[in-house]
Amino acid sequence: MARPTRKSPDPAKPLVKSPVRIGHLDTAALIGELRQLHEEAEDEHISRMPADDELFGALLYLEAHAGALKSEKARRRAAVTRVRLWEYLREQVDIHQAKAIQDARAAHVEWADLAPALAVKAANAAYNKARRMQALLVEGSQDDRPVRRTPEAVREAERQAAVLAAAERRAQERAAKRHALLAPVAQHLLDVRDGLDDEDDISFWLDQIDAVLPECRTATQLLSLSTYVEALVRQAQNAERSTARSVAKTSEARQALQAAAELVCYASPI
Structure with a gap:
């Protein structure tokens, strides 16, 4: 008996299952907790650690000086927190890069000029990559369901967002x-x-x-x-x-x- 053919999902249909995300974090508070661990371990270079609100710089310092923590419990706690903060940073980078692309296009930057900045070789590749990122900015326009990162899904989500915006105006x-x-x-x-x-x-x-x-x-x-x-x-x-x-x-x-x-x-x- 032949097995039924699995139907491919509609590329414009939003995802039903939400991806797991870190979401909002009080990053300054978490960096402050890690700073305290290093202070308690008498990290001799702690004065060089960036401020609590300088997330990227603080994470680089904590990575470079992870060995200053002598307690295994402190090392485990600090490492897990760093993993969590890097994941949070990854989520934020995609969103902010998508917004930067929007601003570049609003300033009439050509796709060919954006290609090197997006680490691709051609204008059409820059366009396609940007369209996939755009899903992050229109996510939530489909009853809070995440949008597939396909051109069809992004276009449909943008269309619906435009309809709602026009009605609001x-x-x-x-x-x-x-x-x-x-x-x-x-x-x-x-x-x-x-x-x-x-x-x-x-x-x-x-x-x-x-x-x-x-x-x-x-x-x-x-x-x-x-x-x-x-x-x-x-x-x-x-x-x-x-x-x-x-x-x-x-x-x-x-x-x-x-x-x-x-x-x-x-x-x-x-």
């Missing part, structure tokens, strides 16, 4: 336009309050708008103003449905309410 632009319209609409409501039905609920929300509008500058104040305008529109619409008559007694009041209702509708998700 549209939402921000929409909010900015709405905030620009909010104060004039609220002021118009105050200007025509004599032409609005003086029932208690509408008067209450007009008072709230009047209280916050003069000093409406911060995001919190804008949110409060928006809430009060929406509440007034909602109250007016409820009153009109229950009484079958308009709460606006003048044409200007009707225009002000209409503008407020349109602003509320504009804020609603489509």
Whole structure:
């Protein structure tokens, strides 16, 4: 009986299983612990060790002076910690190199000029290597699943990231336009309050708008103003449905309410 052919994974599909990573480390604290081990061992050259936040230099020193530790327990502990820190550094190098490539391309550096820096011989090899690294920068755009380091996977992840970024920009632009319209609409409501039905609920929300509008500058104040305008529109619409008559007694009041209702509708998700 013939064995079934194993299907190759879709090169654009993200990995389901996350690779094991060191993740975030307090590297200065770990280097400090290793420094203390060397001080306790009376390492005569410890004064030459770089500062705790100079990770690469400190690791080179600890490697060169590993023999200064006399205790086997201290040597084991220091060696394992150094292995962990080098692995952490390896993870960070890939990410930061990918960002450096992005900056180089933004500065119009050609792939042929990047090839020697990436230790490859041709422009297309530099491009392909950079695309594989780019997976590190777009990882997490697929529901926090790691991205395969294939051109297809990176392109798909970048496409989805671009879609999300565009949606976020549209939402921000929409909010900015709405905030620009909010104060004039609220002021118009105050200007025509004599032409609005003086029932208690509408008067209450007009008072709230009047209280916050003069000093409406911060995001919190804008949110409060928006809430009060929406509440007034909602109250007016409820009153009109229950009484079958308009709460606006003048044409200007009707225009002000209409503008407020349109602003509320504009804020609603489509």
